Amino acid sequence: MTRTAVLLFTRDLRVHDNPALAAACEADRVVPLYVDDPGRASNPNQRAFLLDALDDLRESLQGLGGDLVVRTGDTAEQVQAVRAATGAEHVVCASDAGRFAAGLLERLESAGGLRVTPGPAVVEPGRLLPSGGGDHYKVFTPYWRAWSQVRWRETAPEPDRLRVPDLPASDELAPAEPTATDLPAGGERAGLARLDEWAPDSGDYGDRHDDLAGDRTSRLSPYLALGCLSAREVAADPRVSEDFVRQMCWRDFHLQVLAAFPALADTAYRNGGNDVWEADLTALEAWKTASTGIDIVDAGMRQLHAEGWMHNRARLITAGYLVKTLGLDWRDGEAHFAAHLVDYDEANNAGNWQWTAGTGNDTRPNRGFNHERQAGRFDPEGAYRDRWSRT
Ligand SMILES: Cc1cc2nc3c(=O)[nH]c(=O)nc-3n(C[C@H](O)[C@H](O)[C@H](O)COP(=O)(O)OP(=O)(O)OC[C@H]3O[C@@H](n4cnc5c(N)ncnc54)[C@H](O)[C@@H]3O)c2cc1C
The missing domain is CATH 1.10.579.10 (DNA Cyclobutane Dipyrimidine Photolyase, subunit A, domain 3)
Known part of the structure; x- marks a missing residue:
C-alpha cells in the first residue's frame, strides 16, 4: 500500500540536513506544506525574509521533482485539510519550543499519525539534564560543559528525489511590507552563501565579536531563526572557532529554557521581587x-x-x-x-x-x-x- 506523509515545514526552511524532510521521505509520497499562520509571532521585516525563504525552498523542492504547498490559516486545521485532500496517513514536523509550537504539536498529536523530528537546536531541549535534578539547565556554564561533551545527532541525508502525489492548490500569500530598508535576502541558498563568505575569514571572531564598528559577527541569525541554515551544521563547521560555537550554545540554552518555561516572553523567569518597573x-x-x-x-x-x-x-x-x-x-x-x-x-x-x-x-x-x-x-x-x- 502506498503511504503518504505530509511534511509540515515550520522553522526548518531548507533541504540540507533537515531531519523532518529525511523522515518524510521514508514514506512513498510526500506532501511538502507550509502554513502561513497569523497565530505565529513574526513582524514585517521577518515576513519579507520568510517570503524569500519560501520561494527558495519551493525552487529546491521543484529541483527534486516535488513542490511546496503553501496555505494560510490555522496550521492544525490546514494540515487536516491537506491530509484529507491527499489521503496522507502521516504528518512529519520538527519539534520546537514556545506556546505556539507546543500548542500546535499537541493538536497535531491528538489528530494522530504524527512523527516529531529534531528541531532548531543543535542538541534537543530536554536531552541534557542537570545532575542536581530539574527538567532544564538554569545556568549557562554547566550547560555549555554538558553540551560540548554530548554527541550531536547525525546529519540528515538530503533526498535525491521527492515523490509527490497530486498536490492541492496553494493560497496566495499576503505581500510583506517591511519597515527596514536594508534587509538581507532570505532563504537557504543565501544563508549558505553568507556562511561561505563569512566562515573562512572568521578566525578573529573571539577577539572582535564585540567590536561594534568592525561588524565582524556572522549575521547568520536570520537564517538560523527560520531554519534556512541547520544550526547543527553551522556549529559543526570546521571553519568556525570555539568562541563562535559557544554563542551557538547560548541559542540552544535559551531554547531549552523556553521549552521548560513557555511563558518566557511575558513572565519573569525568576521573580526575586525585582520585576517591578517605572511607567514613563x-x-x-x-x-x-x-x-x-x-x-x-x-x-x-x-x-x-x-x-x-x-x-x-x-x-x-x-x-x-x-x-x-x-x-x-x-x-x-x-x-x-x-x-x-x-x-x-x-x-x-x-x-x-x-x-x-x-x-x-x-x-x-x-x-x-x-x-x-x-x-x-x-x-x-x-x-x-x-x-x-x-x-
Ligand atoms: C536584548 C537582546 C535581544 C536579542 N534578540 C534576539 C533575537 O530575537 N533573535 C536572535 O537570533 N538573537 C537575539 N539576540 C542574541 C544576539 O544578539 C543575536 O543572535 C546576534 O546579535 C545575531 O548576530 P550574528 O548572527 O552576527 O551573531 P554571531 O555573533 O555571529 O553568533 C552566531 C549565532 O549564535 C547565536 N547567538 C549569538 N549570540 C547569542 C545570544 N546572546 N543568545 C542566543 N543566541 C546567540 C545566534 O543564533 C547567532 O546567529 C538578542 C540579544 C539581546 C541582548
Whole structure:
C-alpha cells in the first residue's frame, strides 16, 4: 500500500540536513506544506525574509521533482485539510519550543499519525539534564560543559528525489511590507552563501565579536531563526572557532529554557521581587524612536530600524539602557525588538531581555550597567555612532 506523509515545514526552511524532510521521505509520497499562520509571532521585516525563504525552498523542492504547498490559516486545521485532500496517513514536523509550537504539536498529536523530528537546536531541549535534578539547565556554564561533551545527532541525508502525489492548490500569500530598508535576502541558498563568505575569514571572531564598528559577527541569525541554515551544521563547521560555537550554545540554552518555561516572553523567569518597573511613556517613546540623546543607544536603535538587525553588543547596550538606566519594563523592549528584528526568535529575544533585566538566567541579576563605559570600550573611535548618527 502506498503511504503518504505530509511534511509540515515550520522553522526548518531548507533541504540540507533537515531531519523532518529525511523522515518524510521514508514514506512513498510526500506532501511538502507550509502554513502561513497569523497565530505565529513574526513582524514585517521577518515576513519579507520568510517570503524569500519560501520561494527558495519551493525552487529546491521543484529541483527534486516535488513542490511546496503553501496555505494560510490555522496550521492544525490546514494540515487536516491537506491530509484529507491527499489521503496522507502521516504528518512529519520538527519539534520546537514556545506556546505556539507546543500548542500546535499537541493538536497535531491528538489528530494522530504524527512523527516529531529534531528541531532548531543543535542538541534537543530536554536531552541534557542537570545532575542536581530539574527538567532544564538554569545556568549557562554547566550547560555549555554538558553540551560540548554530548554527541550531536547525525546529519540528515538530503533526498535525491521527492515523490509527490497530486498536490492541492496553494493560497496566495499576503505581500510583506517591511519597515527596514536594508534587509538581507532570505532563504537557504543565501544563508549558505553568507556562511561561505563569512566562515573562512572568521578566525578573529573571539577577539572582535564585540567590536561594534568592525561588524565582524556572522549575521547568520536570520537564517538560523527560520531554519534556512541547520544550526547543527553551522556549529559543526570546521571553519568556525570555539568562541563562535559557544554563542551557538547560548541559542540552544535559551531554547531549552523556553521549552521548560513557555511563558518566557511575558513572565519573569525568576521573580526575586525585582520585576517591578517605572511607567514613563515619554522615555519609552524616546527609546523606541532613537531620540534618547544618548549617542550609543540611539545609534543601536537606528541600526535596528534600518536593517531589522542590531549588533549583539548594541542590543545589550540599548536593552541595558531601557531596563537598568531608565528602569522601564523589559516586556516593552522585548515587544519592540520582536516587532522589528529580521532574526526575531522567541527564545533568544525573551531569554536575552530577561537576562539583561535581571529576571532571567544571569547569575548576577543586579549587575550594574554603564552605557558610557560600554561605548568607550566597544566603540572607542565612535565609528559605530558616526555610522548611525542622525544625519
Ligand atoms: C536584548 C537582546 C535581544 C536579542 N534578540 C534576539 C533575537 O530575537 N533573535 C536572535 O537570533 N538573537 C537575539 N539576540 C542574541 C544576539 O544578539 C543575536 O543572535 C546576534 O546579535 C545575531 O548576530 P550574528 O548572527 O552576527 O551573531 P554571531 O555573533 O555571529 O553568533 C552566531 C549565532 O549564535 C547565536 N547567538 C549569538 N549570540 C547569542 C545570544 N546572546 N543568545 C542566543 N543566541 C546567540 C545566534 O543564533 C547567532 O546567529 C538578542 C540579544 C539581546 C541582548
